[in-house]
Amino acid sequence: MAERITNDDLELLDKLGVEVESEPASGRTPKEQRIIAGFEEIEHFFEAHGRLPQHGEDRDIFERLYAVRLERIRDSVECLGILEPLDKHGLLGKKNEPEACCVNEDSSDAALLESLGVDGQQSEISQLVHVRSREEIKAAEEVARRTLCADFDHFKPMFEKVQQELTDGSRQTLKYQDNAEVNQGDMFILDGQKILVASVGASFVNDYGRPDRRLRVIYDNGTESDLLVRSLQRALNKDKTSRRITKPDHGPLFSDQTEEDDVATGCVYVLRSKSDHPFVAQNRNVLHKIGVTGGDVKNRIANAKKDPTYLLADVEIVATFKLANINREKLEALLHKFFASARLDVELKDRFGTNIEPREWFLVPFSVIEEAIEKLKDGSIEDYRYNPERAQIVKRNK
Template sequence: MSDNDFQSIFDSDEDGLLDTPAKAPKLTSSDRLERSFLEIIEFYREHRRIPRSDTSEIAERKLGARLDGILANENKIAALNDLDEFGLLHEPEAPASLDDLLGGDDFGLLDDDSGLLDTSDLPARARRIDPNEVAQRVKSSDFGAFEPLFRQKHEELRAGLSKLVSFGAAGGQRAIKEGGFFVLSGVMLFVAEITEPKAAPGVRTRYKPRTRTVFENGTESNLYRRSLAGQLYENGGLAVVPATFEELLADDEATGYIYVLRSLSDDPQIQEVPDLHKIGFSRGPVEKRIAHAQSEATYLMAPVEIVASYRTYNLKISALEHLLHRVFSEKRLRLSQVGKDGRVYEPSEWYSVPLKMVNQAIDLITSGDIVDYEYDAEARELRLRP
């Protein structure tokens, strides 16, 4: 075949079938990042939820792990913001109550029992203090209108018509309502008013109700309701309730025990950990649960001592477990042990946290206020989330 014959073939190729395909441009790291995120976007568009990194569905698990990696990297978040049409890269609004947390679990966190959800390696978020949250006490201009109410409440306490219970037992933050009486650092206070700001149309915000709190010493304050709750928790506050008040109702269902243990191990690497406690959950008696502690890795293969045990009612044990472990995740014990069977174990549910803070966290969980708190490991105290 002559050169002219070849040329006539090329000339007759009107559809370009014989054209040499253009070489695809080389993908940059930015291109790959965008493509990988667009796959997550498509998953959300189809399923109306984010992909989970703990599912047995391999394809979804891969996307979920990819999203976790993006969320842990501020540079990647900034680079992908323009593509984030569903707001997947923005921190969700904090739940206002325990019911909201349990009912809106889009991530499926409360269904996982595998321990894959440890967030201690994620970047710490700096605490921001809103100047408006710092409420000062001032002299009450109309204290005369409230003074008789305080006298009446003291009379009721003396006569046995009212009684004092711990703030947590009364319901925690949910107990702070207009007309409620509490005792803070030995001073009785009265919640005269609660104001809830209204959001502008189309503006998504988290409401932060303020109180008008009148103290029996003639002063008053406009603390946020959750800030008042925080002070009552942190200072062993009390609630004034009717004498007939019962912490448990007749139809309450016992769901198990929250327990706190101390290790009696003679292992030096365990003994040197300060304030080491195991926070666990059991549906049956704790004594039975720990009967063979010395042979179980979860108990550090050593005898344990029961420091505290709490009966729980009407509560989902697995949800409580995730909440409590999430709060103290930064101080979780990271230790590997070789068991009698020669296998390597990494015990969970052990935390280097003062017992006082554990007790306070349990109190906050049972009242439902734990969603507003986080543990400051440096200050070794629970604080209201910003």
């Protein structure tokens, strides 16, 4: 009898209608497959970091699990017999780094997971998406650690003044942006409290190899803390309602230069249509689209000829003005209201046949738009109005 089934045998059996059950290609038992899969995760870690996984409370949970697992594998004759032929990096014979010898971890993955508050029976290691790193835990502990502010009498009038300026509109609040700068004198709203960055220490490299600085942060309830910049940034990013409080004397709203303490919030843009429509062609030099955006203007107009908002035609950028420390939506509404008497009244259909009324096109010379922006800069625009018959900005009658 043949020791194995040949291709000819399989063809003959197939013609006779006989099905042949094939053996698993790997020939491994479920237990052996689990051992190999667990070792492959250790190999992936080694390939990514160039070193063996180590023990220690400051290590990531996955690294600690791999370190425990590798020790158990080395102590098991059964595991060594399975894995030694597959050990392409020689991990089973490598020695751990010196610092790994000083820490004793629990002897199993399950025990380590249990000590960290994770149910190892219900979660695969690769699915522990809610486990925080040690760096995140330290940051949260820092935020929670506060002391009474001994000289709060010095800061209390500042917080009261800021509240008054928020009420009368001298200051505004902006959504805190990821990785936004934190400087001395900055103010934020965090977890419903106003906070002041009273001082900023010297720059240094933290335990995780990242640049950081120590802050003195004062809270409006009379407490303070010595947060790290990164800890404060983490807290502001985590709080979905966090806000940055703008400064009352932030300078001009529009500028060609970015000041050090500016919080960029977008730009005002002025566009001109390239449409060959007779009316547009006849009024091209005075027909402008005025808008405000927080993104890139070029990206915004990339598909203009397919968008009724842009009169279904390509456009050219006439000018842009940097916008800082101000609410984009309110400014856009103010500009559109100022030039409302010169708004283009037109109705177009989009590609679905829906009627669209572009609301941002105005029959206004560009020089007049520039003049309006200048009056926005000096805060006098409320004293003026646009006269469409004269195509001029004129003083309001008091």
